[in-house]
Amino acid sequence: MAAIKKRGKQSIAFSSPPVICAWGSVVGPKEGKGPWNEKFDLVLEDYLLGEKTWERAESRILEEAVKLALSKKGLTTGDAELLLAGDLLNQLVSSNYAARELAIPFLGLYGACSTMAEALLTGAMLLDGGFYERVVAAAVSHHYTSERQFRFPTEQGVQKAPTAQWTVTGSGAAVLQTAGVGPRITCATIGKVIDLGQTDPGDMGSAMAPAAVDTLKIHLDDTGRPSDYYDLIITGDLGNVGMALATEMFVKQGICPKPNYSDCGVLIYDDSQGVNSGGSGCGCAASMLCGPLLKKMADGEINRLLLIATGALMSPTVSFQGETIPGIAHAVALENYC
């Protein structure tokens, strides 16, 4: 059935909404000490998992999340037809090396912290398009590999700005199928790159907020849904500063998502954990989705969820060259059929 699934130019409505039949989450020690400890499948005791480097550990975290998700349905890696995954490291090495170990045909995606949404919506299109019956969508980040790559040597103990966020050590993996039981991916909106001229790499939340607002506005316009259609609209990792800015911008756009709007970066840690503006990293939205949020959907506590994962698209090189920081946001609607 090749119905026209597209509604408007940026949103897709699926003919046969793919099912998230299983999911898995692995997080670091700090994330385990936050409010959601028992909602994650696996909380690590340290940042290395017995590996020699943080980079290898990050790759293992992704690998374990994928295996964990598959195992919940008694599946192994051989049962997955395709892996769609990404991370924040240069040349996507965490995902590449995990894909090597998992030996699943692999498409590498890069959307910075929006990657989990990119993987989910691309996977959903490939399933609904009739090309696959079971794919895995996943993303990972690691606090210490990100610090090393994007910021300062961790040993230096540089003080962070109040607007700065803490990169989450964690991964989430979702098993998507054409058939089965679980929340369904009913529609998606693919974002454009939006840049309002922010240049401070210590405030990614403000750089990404305009993209989140643009994508939500288009999503609601394309689908004709009011914002209260969703039990929860959740952005990826705007943090406290970015979420406040986004909320202000939503109101200016005539959208009032409160009280059903929140942000994974705001929720993942306790205020007492010293994370300044909140959590970030593509493992933030991925682990919150494949931990607490999908659990709430399975329990019927949330029946309609809109995940708007957001990414800041600069690199340290171009940031040093004076470039502004563009953002992107992709939205994925998950719904329980009651």
Next chain:
Amino acid sequence: MAAIKKRGKQSIAFSSPPVICAWGSVVGPKEGKGPWNEKFDLVLEDYLLGEKTWERAESRILEEAVKLALSKKGLTTGDAELLLAGDLLNQLVSSNYAARELAIPFLGLYGACSTMAEALLTGAMLLDGGFYERVVAAAVSHHYTSERQFRFPTEQGVQKAPTAQWTVTGSGAAVLQTAGVGPRITCATIGKVIDLGQTDPGDMGSAMAPAAVDTLKIHLDDTGRPSDYYDLIITGDLGNVGMALATEMFVKQGICPKPNYSDCGVLIYDDSQGVNSGGSGCGCAASMLCGPLLKKMADGEINRLLLIATGALMSPTVSFQGETIPGIAHAVALENYC
């Protein structure tokens, strides 16, 4: 029509093969001095295009290739529903900033030098799946941004190993449509990450050759096609060293693709150009495809082409940590309907 398009686990056969209705290529001065000068749409006079940095220039090269491809059918960026693109730079900045300027909804892909094939096959699935009518697939690389990022400061003039390759300055963009006139994407094979333990970052061709062989073997098995079904089987950028190794491995697998096998990295430069083992970079396969190769298809000189774009998936960080270099290869079959 939701026919089962999948043949075997890794290959896709399209129900309504998408059409490459237009294409564009932009290359640097050195590439213009090679054997294909007049086959590229635009040969640059320098490496900066009037920009202040090579990074900005790389982004512009991608932007221009996309606009050029669209313009050939009288289209502008507003006519493209989706951009699928990638590059080699950290955090995919060339593509991100080009997508910002182009303002087309954007999915960032990272497959190292296999990115053009990843973009083509993903785009083809999204068209054949009924989600879009027109998307653009593109990739770019730039010699001097790659040197800066992956190797040594260019000013240092470090001597290269005989096995080393020259990163191509160039981009290719293809406009894919559900309907129209042009070569069609009839099938595709998505690769696994293959790692035979190579550790020399000065010999990427040998690191990628096993992935190319694996993907071609699976493609031929899945589709039941003999290797001489294709007028040309062309790998992305194995270069002379990698191509010789791949040829040897093909024979061991019982595949004898000669005389219809070649490699974009071997073809793009003249031997006299001092490029050691040949060309590389995701702009290599992209510009060769969207320049000389699609021109040959339009002229009926080639009617069946299998592009196997290959990527080496390590980063300098993990390479310094002693990791081996895994490779990936994706195959895309392009056919003229006679």
